[in-house]
Amino acid sequence: MNMFTRRGALTALAVTAATTASLAPLASAQAQAFPSKPITLIVPWPAGGSTDRHLRGLAEIASRHLGQPIVVENKPGGGGTLGPGTMALNARPDGYTIAQYPLGMLRIPHMQKTAWHPLNDFSFIIGVTGYTFGFVVKADSPYKSFNDYIAAARQQPGKIDYGSTGQGTSPHLLMEELADAAKVELNHVPYKGNADLMQAVLGGHVMAGSDATGWDKLVDAGQMRVLLTFGEQRTQRWPNVPTAKDLGYNVVSTSPYGLVGPKGMDPAVVRSLHDAFKKAMDDPKHLELLGQLNQAPWYKSPEDYRAWAQATFAKDRALIERLGLAAK
Template sequence: MQRRTFAAVAASIAVVGAAGFAAPAVAQADYPNRPIVLIVPYGAGGVSDVVARALALSMGKQLGQSIIIENKPGAGASMGVMDMKNAKPDGYRLTLSPVAIFRQPHIQKVAYDPVADLSYVAAFMSYDFLLAVAQDSPFKSVKDIVEQSKKQPGSVDYGTPGKFSANHVLMALLEKKAGVQFTHVPYKGDAEAVNALIAGHTKTGVFGNTVLPHMQSGKLRALAIASETRPPAFANVPTFREQGYDVVTPSPLGIAGPKGLPPEIVRKLDAAVKSAMDDPAFQQAAANYGVRLEYRNAEDYSAFAKKAFAEEGTIVQSIGLE
């Protein structure tokens, strides 16, 4: 009797144990079965937000579930990665993962590790950063502002969307390469910095793709772009390298989830990103801002994250950002 009872209990435990282990696999196979949240660590209405919304709409069609955008600006664009530290690794809470998250830990104390605390899904676009001036500015090239700064150190100021942003790093790199000193004027965002330049409050500014409409309207001119080559939307803008200054700031943007995201879910999300990039509606949203679409799969994006984290530390140390 005791043996039969023990066998029955053991069998029950085996069934419960098997069910317990099988449940996650079933959930993953059924993924997604409810809406997904995608955090955009920027304010609504900017380039990242607009393009992310277009991507989310297309990905939602691929996955059969809606993807809801949640804006969380602030903290050097690290609010998304901070959110991931407390999110369940079930694929229902994701974030955009900008290059800024690899820089922040080298500048100040943060409560996250951009490599260990995230599961990288895929990258889908790359920002371009441009040095711009007002249409009536006497500066016609990078050399002009460099020469002016050599004559009067600090006399050329530049606006950016914030301290330690990629925009700020770009000009800090130029200072080091050219042996000059500029004056940094940080603003709360691209829009505020652009308006300050148009109004004549600053002499120059460094902006992302949000500058394109202002160039098209004739209010601003771009002196240089910090890319390896000239992207189609900025075909008439010479690179810094073309003008003799080795300043390049690669800035891919992608999607990541919490650490421990199951491989099956990563593969589904990766495939959805890749398919979305062929969607004409998404392509048009990106084209409106001259955004370059650049796909990296989960493996390549994870490798990039490790490399970028190390390189950002070297850059921060070399230019002495404080």
């Protein structure tokens, strides 16, 4: 290397170092200024369902701590994966677009090819809560108990149906697990979300519905009857309703969920969002809302949330394969 080449290389290195040094404070300043405009929270279910009700309430409280509005955008489809999947592919990792991350995100990729990776394409922000799942029928349904429903399925294989919030969602897989344990064949009808499913049950388009507690007001109003829940224990709100375990089926799930952003987010921005939503989680109004939905807090830090997702992604592969739903 001659003198001029060496001098040029040294100059380039100096410029690169100076540029890197100047950009670091800029990135830090941007993180400190976050947020300077409204934040979009993608809810991958139709408006009016239990998840929408929960996240709108949580976002309203968190917005006070952030000092900027949080605008909820409903983007249903794909069993709850369309919204966060689209965000991962298209949104900038600046913290201004975040999404709910339902458990289906860790299951659908085992069942079909996706354009996104459930771990590599996301920044994990905070784990929030899990659902209480239940199985409901219309109030005038001939099925007075879950055993009645299963008995009908034994008499008419493949002719007794139920709806869920989508292929590969927890309400779907819980019923597939239960049908497998009961040795019956059920006809599954997927919907985009709770609101669509509940209308289908009320309209008599489907015999029953498997979902989280978006059916609570309909049950309390006497329009529907809940036959079964899927928790470890009976709910405080409906203590007379048996769990799947009570009936001899070892099928339990709360399907935890939280919030994520696109991959590559500034850790300082992740921390700002985490801190605001953690304060919102602990707010008495949020805890009251969780009580109404019969959901329990499920706090996870960004690091713990990612570790949980990694472990669950590996574990749920076995469940998908056992149920015969794995991609060929």
